[in-house]
Amino acid sequence: MTARDTDWDGVRLHVVTGKGGTGKTTVAAALALALAGRGRKVLLIEVEGRQGVARLFDSPPLPYAERKIAIGQGGNGDAGTPGGDVYALAIDPEGALLDYLQMFYGMRSAGRALTRVGMVDFATAIAPGLADVLVTGKATEATRRRAGGSYAYDAVVMDAPPTGRISRFLNVTSEVSDLAKVGPVRSHADAVSNVIRSPQTAVHFVCTLEEMPVQETLDGIAELRAIKGIQAGGVFVNMARPALLPPALLATVPDEASLAEALRSAGLPGAQDLGAHLAAALGEHAQHVALQDRERAELDAVGQPIYELPLITEGVDLAALYRLAAELRNQGAA
Amino acid sequence: MTSPTPPRLEIDRIIDDRRTRIIVCCGSGGVGKTTTAAAIGLRAAERGRQVCVLTVDPARRLAQSLGLTSLDNTPRLIEGISGEAGGSLHAMMLDMKRTFDEIVEAHADPARAAQILANPFYQSLSSSFAGTQEYMAMEKLGQLRRSDEWDLIVVDTPPSRSALDFLDAPERLGRFLDGRLIRLLTTPVRAGRPITKVLNAGFSMMTGALTRVLGGQLLRDAQTFVTAFDTMFGGFRERSDATYKLLQAPGTAFLVVAAPEPDALREAAYFVERLGEERMPLAGLILNRVHRAPAIGLSAARALAAAETLEPDGSPVAVAALRLHAERMTLSDREQRVAAAFTSAHPAVPVVEIPAFPTDVHDLEGLRRLAQSALS
Numbered sequence: 256m257t258a259r260d261t262d263w264d265g266v267r268l269h270v271v272t273g274k275g276g277t278g279k280t281t282v283a284a285a286l287a288l289a290l291a292g293r294g295r296k297v298l299l300i301e302v303e304g305r306q307g308v309a310r311l312f313d314s315p316p317l318p319y320a321e322r323k324i325a326i327g328q329g330g331n332g333d334a335g336t337p338g339g340d341v342y343a344l345a346i347d348p349e350g351a352l353l354d355y356l357q358m359f360y361g362m363r364s365a366g367r368a369l370t371r372v373g374m375v376d377f378a379t380a381i382a383p384g385l386a387d388v389l390v391t392g393k394a395t396e397a398t399r400r401r402a403g404g405s406y407a408y409d410a411v412v413m414d415a416p417p418t419g420r421i422s423r424f425l426n427v428t429s430e431v432s433d434l435a436k437v438g439p440v441r442s443h444a445d446a447v448s449n450v451i452r453s454p455q456t457a458v459h460f461v462c463t464l465e466e467m468p469v470q471e472t473l474d475g476i477a478e479l480r481a482i483k484g485i486q487a488g489g490v491f492v493n494m495a496r497p498a499l500l501p502p503a504l505l506a507t508v509p510d511e512a513s514l515a516e517a518l519r520s521a522g523l524p525g526a527q528d529l530g531a532h533l534a535a536a537l538g539e540h541a542q543h544v545a546l547q548d549r550e551r552a553e554l555d556a557v558g559q560p561i562y563e564l565p566l567i568t569e570g571v572d573l574a575a576l577y578r579l580a581a582e583l584r585n586q587g588a589a
Numbered sequence: 590m591t592s593p594t595p596p597r598l599e600i601d602r603i604i605d606d607r608r609t610r611i612i613v614c615c616g617s618g619g620v621g622k623t624t625t626a627a628a629i630g631l632r633a634a635e636r637g638r639q640v641c642v643l644t645v646d647p648a649r650r651l652a653q654s655l656g657l658t659s660l661d662n663t664p665r666l667i668e669g670i671s672g673e674a675g676g677s678l679h680a681m682m683l684d685m686k687r688t689f690d691e692i693v694e695a696h697a698d699p700a701r702a703a704q705i706l707a708n709p710f711y712q713s714l715s716s717s718f719a720g721t722q723e724y725m726a727m728e729k730l731g732q733l734r735r736s737d738e739w740d741l742i743v744v745d746t747p748p749s750r751s752a753l754d755f756l757d758a759p760e761r762l763g764r765f766l767d768g769r770l771i772r773l774l775t776t777p778v779r780a781g782r783p784i785t786k787v788l789n790a791g792f793s794m795m796t797g798a799l800t801r802v803l804g805g806q807l808l809r810d811a812q813t814f815v816t817a818f819d820t821m822f823g824g825f826r827e828r829s830d831a832t833y834k835l836l837q838a839p840g841t842a843f844l845v846v847a848a849p850e851p852d853a854l855r856e857a858a859y860f861v862e863r864l865g866e867e868r869m870p871l872a873g874l875i876l877n878r879v880h881r882a883p884a885i886g887l888s889a890a891r892a893l894a895a896a897e898t899l900e901p902d903g904s905p906v907a908v909a910a911l912r913l914h915a916e917r918m919t920l921s922d923r924e925q926r927v928a929a930a931f932t933s934a935h936p937a938v939p940v941v942e943i944p945a946f947p948t949d950v951h952d953l954e955g956l957r958r959l960a961q962s963a964l965s
Contacts, residue, residue, distance in 0.1 A: 276619020276848060307852065356798060365798040417618060419646070439801060466949040496916075499909040509906055517907035521895040523887065532885050533910035540913050542947045568919040570851070570927075 262489065262560050262587045266457045268398045268450065269412045269488065272421040272475065273461030274468045278493040280307040281571050281579070282461045282564065283414040286491075288580035289589035291327020291339035295409040298397050299324070301345045302390050302415060308343050313573060317343050319350035321397075325573075328580045339409070344397070351389035359439065384431040387424050388444050395450035418460065418475040425451055425458065426482055452484030459488040462554070464495055464547040469554060476557055489588060490559050492551070494566040498544045505541045509534040562586045595932045598873035598939035600963055603842050604633035604741065611734065612872075613836070615746040615755055616846035617856040621877045624950055624959065625846050625943070626745035627655065630678055631953065632960035633741050634667075637674035641739040645683045645726055645747040655680050655953075662687045664733070669953050679739065685725040689715040692728065692828075696821050705817045710810035720758030722747045727832040734835060756863060760829055842872035847931075849879055849924035854931045861935055873939035875963070876928060880945050882921035889918035 263269070269286060273279035280301070287299040298321060301308045309317045312324050327339035356366040400407040416424050428448040431440055450456060458479055462468040476487050498505060515530030523529060554561055564582055567575045583589050603609050614626040623644055630642035641664050644652075655667050657680055664679035693711075694702045705711050715721060726747055733742050746755040800808060835841065843864055847857035857874060864871045896911035932940065943963045950959050 274619055275617065276850075276853070305852075310851075360798075360801060362798055362801075369798060466951065499913050500905060504906060504909075509910070513904065514907055514910060517899060517904040518895070518911075520903070521898045521907070521911075523891075523895050525885070529885055529887060532883055533907075533914055536883065536913055536917065537906070537910050539947045546948050566920075568916055568923065570923050 260587075261584075261589055263457055263589070265454055266486075266488070267406070267408075267410050268394065268456040269410060270415045270421075270425065270451075270456065270458045271412060271461060271491075272415045272418050272458060273491075273493075274418050274471045277461045277463050277468050278571075279417070279461045280305075280311065280414050281576070282459075282491045282493055283412050284308060284311050285564070285576050285579035285583055286459070286589060287341050287410075287412040288325060288328050288576060289583040290410045290412065291325075291341045292584065292589070293339065295327065295339035296407075297327060297339060297341050298408045298411045299341055299343045300394050300397070300411060300413040301343070302394075302413065304345065304347055306345065308345070308414065311571065311573075311576060312343070314343075317345035319345060319347060328577060328584065342408070344393075346390050346393050348386035348389050351386075351393045354393060355389055355443070359443075384427065384444075385440065388427045388431055388440065388447060391425065391427055391451065392443055392447045395447045398450060398455070415458075418471045421458065421475060422478040422482060422485075425479075425485060427451070452482075454486060457486050457488030459491055460559075461491045461493050463493055464550040466546075466550065469550045473553065473557060476559065487559055490554050490557070490561045491583075491588070492554070492561060492563045495547065495563045496540075496543065496566050499540065500537075505537075505544060509537045560588075562588045593932060593936045595936060596873075596939040598844075598875065598941035600629065600632070600844075600875075600941060600960075601636070603872055604629065604638060605636060607740065608840055609842050610741060610840035611730070611835070611842070612741065612743045613746065613841065613843045614743065614846055614875075615843060615860060617853050620846050620848045620853050622745045622846045624956070625844075625875055625877060626743050627680070628950075628956040628960040628963075629844075630680070630741075630743040631667075631670065631956045633743070634676040634678035635671045635674060635957075637676040638741040639676060639739045640678050640741045640743060641733055642678070642680040643683065643726070643729060643733060643742060643744040644680065645722065645745060652682065653951075657682055662729075664739075667953075681729075683722070683726055683729055685722045686715045688725040688729055689721065693821070696824060697817075701817055705814065708810060708814045708817065710807070710814040711818075714814075720754075720761045723755050723758035724829065726755075728828060731828070731832045731835060756867065760833070837867065837869050839870060841870050843869055844872050844875055846875045846877055848877055849927050851927055851930075854927055858931055858934060861938055871938065873941065874931070874935075876940055876942045878945040879928075879942040880917060880920045880924055881942070882918055882925070883914070887914060887918075889915040889922070892918065 269283075269290070271279055271283040271286065273282070284299060287297045291297040299308060301317065306316050308324070309315060314322075314324055317324075321342045321344045323340055324343040325341040327341055352369070353366040356362040356369075394411060394413050397408060398406075398411045415421060427444045431444045460472045460475055462472040472490060476490075479485050479487050511530045511534045514534050515526045518529050518533070519526040551561075562583060563586070564579050567579075569575070571579075580589075603612070612626075612629060614622050614629070616622050623646070626644060627642055630640045634640040642655075643664075657665060662681065662684040664681040667678040667680055670676070670678045690706060693705050697705060723746075726744065730742060730744050733739060836843075845857045845860050845864075847853040861871060861874070892911045892915040896908045896915070899908050899911070928940075932938070941963050943959060946955075946959070950956060
């Protein structure tokens with residue numbers, strides 16, 4: 256039993272996707288930190304070989320091994336509640352293939368030889384779905400893994416490929432079915448698919464409040480919904496810029512003269528020019544807020560839970576990650 | 590301490606130079622490559638060039654605004670371009686499978702072509718091999734260039750994991766199709782050949798492992814494919830070499846597009862270094878979606894302090910305006926720092942900034958404005 260309900264209590268595998276440039280890795284990392292509260296153990300998986308997770312956590316490049324990378328976020332303001340642990344793993348198809356050969360056939364040396372002559376490249380080239388099956392296979396294995404009567408990880412968060420590729424990436428069975436009608440890869444794919452298509456897995460979308468990312472998110476959710484059994488998760492709006500004024504004030508054209516007057520009273524020099532400039536900037540801000548509202552309404556219409564994270568103007572560092580994690584917990588995402 | 594000011598990237602000079610025949614826009618995903626390529630194409634057309642924009646995966650609204658509704662692999666004339674200077678704009682979306690099919694049809698007799706096109710192995714290779722998209726984009730670029738119907742081709746690179754995939758993938762596909770590996774794997778072991786004997790022992794162990802993973806049918810499909818495709822293998826290598834040379838030619842200009850974010854600029858730096866190694870003509874860096882600091886001599890700290898002074902009962906509009914200003918200054922400072930890291934390491938690379946617009950760009954007017962803003 257958990258101390259309080261979150262939106263994803265039954266979910267153990269969180270797949271995080273999003274359009275390039277929307278901060279997918281940042282959100283995945285913040286979600287992992289948020290989930291790792293209350294002594295829980297969370298695995299954060301990176302699959303695209305970018306080492307973005309290591310950079311976010313100021314850690315050396317991640318190997319193909321599960322390493323502890325951070326302490327999870329403790330209870331909200333409750334100093335007595337311990338944080339859990341976040342582990343990280345970078346999965347590459349090559350390592351996953353070796354793992355697979357070892358696990359199912361005890362064939363480590365043949366696997367090594369395969370790697371040396373570039374045969375893994377070859378195998379994943381002639382069967383493009385194979386790399387995806389191996390990668391998702393490793394993630395689902397970690398999700399199902401048991402240690403001493405309970406799950407080894409309370410939750411697994413995967414920083415997955417971008418929105419444009421996500422349904423293909425997750426739809427592993429159909430990806431390999433043309434190539435392998437029967438046989439070991441097929442049954443492996445089926446096992447992977449059972450986890451991905453269970454209520455234990457949710458696919459979250461990261462997007463910014465701009466037209467193209469929102470459109471891509473809507474398309475991505477629609478595509479996922481068409482695949483039987485895959486559960487679309489939350490929409491994580493990232494880098495949102497909160498409105499600095501209530502709607503009524505934002506809607507009115509700021510008056511340069513009275514703005515200049517107020518600036519003068521605050522002791523700022525050159526208040527005349529400053530007033531004109533700031534009035535224009537406020538106008539742009541109002542335009543931007545209106546755009547964000549329009550995009551938010553589009554997202555609302557899809558009916559998935561929405562979480563909103565602010566733009567970190569100073570750049571995302573470790574402290575900012577914890578702030579984002581706290582934000583996610585407050586909004587019920589973890 | 591100030592960082593070196595890089596030379597300014599003059600986009601108009603590049604598009605006005607008739608010797609420029611190809612512009613390649615590259616960079617990591619999500620930095621606005623496609624939009625930038627379209628804006629440059631539009632501007633070049635309105636300055637009198639016969640332009641074809643080759644795009645791989647445009648966002649739907651951008652494609653619609655250009656009148657590209659179907660992915661039909663054929664350049665379409667874009668309406669609404671000012672033809673005063675005598676230019677025109679065509680645009681096309683790449684269909685990689687169709688491009689691949691066309692190569693097969695052009696280089697094999699009808700019966701053999703039909704056999705290849707029906708092969709399950711070929712079908713997965715042509716629709717999802719990592720690198721086919723890049724290879725076919727290059728192939729299409731080569732075709733457009735040779736047709737000589739356009740005097741400027743603007744291409745944006747496929748959305749791949751890394752900007753470098755664009756340079757490596759075509760060669761990878763060429764090597765794969767040309768592959769000794771594929772032959773060895775699919776050729777039955779011949780007895781009595783001492784040189785290959787040792788090799789073969791190793792290979793049979795590995796093909797054993799591969800067969801276990803992939804299943805025998807797949808390898809048999811691959812073998813059938815190799816037999817049918819045999820005469821075309823060498824050609825693939827040659828074609829990919831030829832396009833590589835085309836990219837090294839002086840008529841090509843590479844524009845690296847990046848957002849002022851650490852990840853995007855790190856990719857951009859890799860790409861710049863790689864272009865140098867490959868002796869490919871880098872024209873410069875386009876820094877997209879930059880939040881420019883307003884030059885009014887009010888620091889973030891000072892603005893915040895003033896906001897606090899006013900806070901209790903002053904004008905809420907003035908307080909909001911000051912906070913907004915502080916936010917913009919902070920954001921702009923950070924972007925400048927990130928950009929300075931790039932320009933310090935690459936001081937000779939010309940740079941131009943395109944400011945962030947409060948709204949998205951998805952029509953011709955927006956593209957025009959975007960191109961214009963890079964020149965002001």
